[in-house]
Every structure is written in structure tokens, then in C-alpha cells.
């Protein structure tokens with residue numbers, strides 16, 4: 161994808177490296193910043209952390225930072241090492257953040273334009289980047305293990321950048337546009353929220369049985385795939401796509417299909433338990449959105465779907 165010249169969205173909340181229940185390490189200075197830095201270096205950080213906690217208990221935080229004891233020197237050395245580790249690890253992920261900010265900005269430009277055409281205004285979603293675990297506003301705790309997700313409560317998309325590596329290594333879906341598809345899918349959920357579809361879905365699920373609930377979930381997910389395709393259509397018109405980009409998105413849609421995941425995890429496929437749709441369905445709905453590029457052909461709730469696929 162050609163994204164260098166795209167504007168970067170401002171709606172990115174970078175909470176990487178934050179521990180849950182801790183205030184943000186603003187500025188990274190002072191004891192909090194130092195501790196935050198140490199916590200970032202998972203290797204060997206524990207030993208120093210313990211020493212610092214003991215020193216703090218003995219002397220109090222302020223006097224520890226201000227006064228000698230040799231402890232300060234030791235700690236700053238550790239901080240340096242941790243910074244080096246951080247540099248090599250985060251070089252890739254700062255580019256990933258830059259890329260996602262560009263893709264998010266592109267989705268904002270597209271969706272706000274389309275909403276405007278319909279006489280509506282578009283309230284953009286926030287992209288929250290986090291590490292391992294995150295506290296959402298209305299969806300409880302989020303975990304990186306569950307993959308990227310959207311929380312309607314705080315209108316935010318949550319992504320742990322380690323998912324990039326998972327897509328490439330575990331799901332064999334490499335390429336920048338694979339990740340663009342993932343973000344566009346989550347933004348698709350935000351569009352559903354903005355359009356009131358999410359509310360309707362949640363109400364329908366409340367009175368539905370287990371099997372029907374799962375089918376409604378599949379319909380919601382396939383529509384998000386459709387909406388990701390609609391944005392891809394726009395990206396193509398903007399001249400942003402490179403050869404192989406759509407293939408990368410389809411490969412990712414295939415990889416996150418319920419049947420592909422179940423086959424890999426359990427060695428068998430149980431269509432009744434699908435919550436996102438099969439690989440074939442996910443690809444088909446993304447392609448459909450990519451083909452039409454509008455809101456008119458994406459009504460997955462009133463389309464016959466073969467749930468045995």
C-alpha cells in the first residue's frame with residue numbers, strides 16, 4: 161500500500177507499555193517514569209525492580225531519586241540497557257503505529273465523506289494501541305490473546321501490535337494490506353455502531369437462542385468485512401493500492417475465518433459454533449464491498465447465508 165503521503169489520524173491513543181491500574185507515564189520522568197522504563201525491559205528488570213522497591217521502602221521514593229547510595233547509578237544503567245532493548249524492539253512497531261495512523265486517517269476521510277453525502281456527520285473512532293492487557297470503557301478487560309477488537313461503549317478499536325507478527329507467522333497472512341484489512345474491519349464495526357446497526361444487533365441477540373445468536377454474530381462480522389472492502393474500493397480509487405494488496409487482505413480474511421481457525425486449533429470444523437463466518441464467506445463479503453464500494457450491497461442481515469459452509 162502506498163501510504164507515505166497520507167495524513168496521519170490524530171485519534172490514536174498510544175497506551176503501549178502501560179501497566180493496568182497504573183496512571184499513564186506522562187513525560188517518562190521521575191520515579192514513575194523510571195519504574196515504567198524498567199518494567200518495559202522484561203528481561204532482568206524484575207531483579208532491579210525488587211531492589212528499587214526495597215530501597216523505596218527504606219528511604220522513600222524522593223530520597224532514593226535525590227540521594228546517592230550507588231543505587232541511582234545502578235538504576236540508570238539498567239534504564240539504559242532497557243532503552244537499547246526497547247529501541248530495537250520498537251523500531252518496527254513505531255513504523256507499524258505510523259502505518260495504522262495513516263490507514264485510520266484514510267478511513268476517516270472516506271467515511272466522513274460518505275456520511276456527509278447522506279446528510280449525517282461522522283464521529284471517528286479512537287485507535288487504542290496497548291500491550292498485553294487493556295482496560296476498556298464499557299467492554300471490560302481486553303487481552304491481546306483475543307486479537308484486535310472494537311468496543312462500542314467507548315467507540316474505540318483496540319490493537320496490540322504483536323498481532324502484526326501473529327498475522328505473518330501464525331496465520332501466514334503477511335503484508336501491510338493484511339493489517340490494513342484488520343483495522344478497516346474494526347472500523348467497520350464502528351460504522352455499524354454509528355449507523356445504529358450495533359444497537360439493533362444487541363437487541364436482537366437478547367431475545368435470540370444460542371444458535372441464532374451465533375448466526376447474528378456471523379452476520380455482524382461479515383458486514384464488517386463488507387465495510388472493510390468498501391474502504392478498500394475507496395483506497396483503490398485514491399491510487400493507494402499496490403499489486404498484491406487485495407490478495408493480502410483476502411489471505412488475512414481466509415486466515416481469520418472460523419473454519420480455518422478451528423481446523424488449526426482442534427483439527428475439525430463445527431459450523432454451528434461459528435461467530436465470524438467461514439474463510440470463504442469472509443473473503444466473499446470483503447470482495448463484494450471492494451466491488452461495489454457503497455452501503456447498498458452489504459445487508460448481511462437480510463441475505464440468505466449458508467451456515468453449513
Ligand SMILES: [Zn+2]
Pocket residue numbers: 345346349381384
Ligand atoms: Zn469483527
